Amino acid sequence: xxxxxxxxxxxxxxxxxxxxxxxxxxxxxxxxxxxxxxxxxxxxxxxxxxxxxxxxxxxxxxxxxxxxxxxxxxxxxxxxxxxxxxxxxxxxxxxxxxxxxxxxxxxxxxxxxxxxxxxxxxxxxxxxxxxxxxxxxxxxxxxxxxxxxxxxxxxxxxxxxxxxxxxxxxxxxxxxxxxxxxxxxxxxxxxxxxxxxxxxxxxxxxxxxxxxxxxxxxxxxxxxxxxxxxxxxxxxxxxxxxxxxxxxxxxx
Ligand code: 13P
Numbered sequence: 001x002x003x004x005x006x007x008x009x010x011x012x013x014x015x016x017x018x019x020x021x022x023x024x025x026x027x028x029x030x031x032x033x034x035x036x037x038x039x040x041x042x043x044x045x046x047x048x049x050x051x052x053x054x055x056x057x058x059x060x061x062x063x064x065x066x067x068x069x070x071x072x073x074x075x076x077x078x079x080x081x082x083x084x085x086x087x088x089x090x091x092x093x094x095x096x097x098x099x100x101x102x103x104x105x106x107x108x109x110x111x112x113x114x115x116x117x118x119x120x121x122x123x124x125x126x127x128x129x130x131x132x133x134x135x136x137x138x139x140x141x142x143x144x145x146x147x148x149x150x151x152x153x154x155x156x157x158x159x160x161x162x163x164x165x166x167x168x169x170x171x172x173x174x175x176x177x178x179x180x181x182x183x184x185x186x187x188x189x190x191x192x193x194x195x196x197x198x199x200x201x202x203x204x205x206x207x208x209x210x211x212x213x214x215x216x217x218x219x220x221x222x223x224x225x226x227x228x229x230x231x232x233x234x235x236x237x238x239x240x241x242x243x244x245x246x247x248x249x250x251x252x
Pocket of ligand 1: 210232233236
């Protein structure tokens with residue numbers, strides 16, 4: 001297996017003291033600096049500088065959770081890719097289902113954000129996933145295809161990007177996709193990437209997200225097309241996030 005990428009998405013959680021406690025515990029774990037796993041932590045914007053002060057830990061990178069598609073200007077409350085880069089980020093999540101559903105972000109906007117990220121020298125982690133209604137209506141592949149199609153128009157301009165499959169029904173619900181369900185969609189995404197991007201499509205890392213825990217990480221990460229995890233709730237405590245990192249490291 002290639003080096004797994006394990007990403008923490010803290011969402012709107014943690015103050016500075018809590019972030020410092022996390023990093024103090026996390027960064028002293030020998031597995032983190034061993035190089036077996038690529039670790040990325042995406043904290044809230046207010047914590048980026050604190051997080052970036054730990055980014056000299058080998059194999060730890062910092063990511064933003066969202067960015068505006070514009071480079072600068074009168075967009076109160078927004079943050080640009082260059083600002084994230086300036087704050088020490090190397091990655092940024094785009095199109096997380098909470099952004100798509102709660103803030104009505106369209107696939108076209110998500111694609112613009114991915115382009116803006118690349119323009120700012122950030123690697124976008126593009127999230128896709130179907131709702132429970134989509135899945136029950138056998139529309140999973142159709143939804144994923146539509147979400148990715150918009151991105152393919154921008155793809156020639158992206159030096160590098162990552163795709164995270166996060167079924168909406170599995171996010172924060174404790175209802176994880178079975179390894180077989182996740183693998184089926186990952187194989188479909190891989191096929192789409194190769195169809196649209198040729199050989200480059202094989203080099204795009206595919207992550208699974210949605211109720212990943214230390215208990216289920218191994219069964220997900222051993223699937224052939226699952227190359228890492230995007231972790232919400234279980235990334236908030238260093239101990240449980242480290243357990244997931246350890247599972248990833250054991251597979252190398
Ligand atoms: P949970 O791991 O809490 O289900 O969250 C997943 C997620 O949305 C990560 O981006």
